[in-house]
Amino acid sequence: MASLKDLENNFSKQERRIENQSIRFYSNKTKSTNALIFLPGTSGKSETYYQIISELDDSFNIIAFDYPIIMKIDDLIEIIEKFIDSFDFQNISLVGNSFGTLLIQMLVNRRPNIYRDVFMINPATKTVNVKSEDIQSHIKSYKKQLHVLNGIFPFLYKTSYKRNIKVMVYNSSIKDKKKWYKFYIDLFNETKREESIAIYECLLDFWQTKNFLKSDFKDYEKTVHVLMSDINTSQSKSEFESVPKLFQKVEIYKLPDNRNLTLIKHAQLISEIIINTFH
Numbered sequence: 239m240a241s242l243k244d245l246e247n248n249f250s251k252q253e254r255r256i257e258n259q260s261i262r263f264y265s266n267k268t269k270s271t272n273a274l275i276f277l278p279g280t281s282g283k284s285e286t287y288y289q290i291i292s293e294l295d296d297s298f299n300i301i302a303f304d305y306p307i308i309m310k311i312d313d314l315i316e317i318i319e320k321f322i323d324s325f326d327f328q329n330i331s332l333v334g335n336s337f338g339t340l341l342i343q344m345l346v347n348r349r350p351n352i353y354r355d356v357f358m359i360n361p362a363t364k365t366v367n368v369k370s371e372d373i374q375s376h377i378k379s380y381k382k383q384l385h386v387l388n389g390i391f392p393f394l395y396k397t398s399y400k401r402n403i404k405v406m407v408y409n410s411s412i413k414d415k416k417k418w419y420k421f422y423i424d425l426f427n428e429t430k431r432e433e434s435i436a437i438y439e440c441l442l443d444f445w446q447t448k449n450f451l452k453s454d455f456k457d458y459e460k461t462v463h464v465l466m467s468d469i470n471t472s473q474s475k476s477e478f479e480s481v482p483k484l485f486q487k488v489e490i491y492k493l494p495d496n497r498n499l500t501l502i503k504h505a506q507l508i509s510e511i512i513i514n515t516f517h
Contacts, residue, residue, distance in 0.1 A: 263303035268296040273327035276302035277338030293509035350458035467497035
């Protein structure tokens with residue numbers, strides 16, 4: 239099983255300035271022409287992918303990055319595009335989880351000819367097929383999160399998030415729960431409140447202003463690999479069923495168990511799916 243030390247030994251931690259934003263990322267050293275760009279979920283942190291990317295070999299150029307502090311989703315997408323363009327990659331594929339899958343859809347929609355395969359882990363979307371009550375549920379949830387994050391008592395926000403982390407870890411089926419609880423607490427302690435606020439502002443912006451149609455992806459002819467957990471309590475049926483319907487070519491993979499801590503539970507399986515796509 240890969241450890242965080244493997245990530246630190248095999249990948250260099252770097253920063254790159256794009257316009258007025260500093261983007262922190264992990265990168266490996268390889269001459270491969272296949273590039274994998276990893277977009278994290280609501281944590282916004284590249285370390286959440288460390289088990290998966292540690293399973294991948296040097297046949298991939300790997301970039302796993304943290305989100306900069308940007309409050310509007312269109313502005314975030316523009317910076318991400320410029321960040322990707324700052325590398326001299328020939329074949330670019332995208333891997334995203336949760337919030338990262340929303341960004342992938344926007345990236346592919348804007349520049350369908352740039353990206354090869356995309357891998358969306360427990361993806362979300364907003365289309366005409368997603369029920370209005372499900373959309374409003376997301377909006378209400380993100381407003382609530384922002385209310386907590388913007389509160390005048392920092393200890394309340396910290397207590398709330400640490401409680402959520404404990405529930406997430408100890409209600410999951412992963413092994414070494416104590417180890418993973420510490421991992422996520424350490425990651426949370428390294429996250430600035432402004433970073434979390436920016437992500438939830440972007441999430442709220444997406445659910446209030448965006449809406450995809452199948453025609454938005456008519457020019458994207460590559461395969462979309464959708465990795466979906468058997469049980470998905472954070473998304474409605476209308477929502478996760480809408481994702482595969484947006485694209486022309488879709489491969490669906492079922493991940494056993496619920497989506498809680500998918501990147502840990504199924505790191506080897508996810509990495510194998512990625513590898514097999516290229517070989």
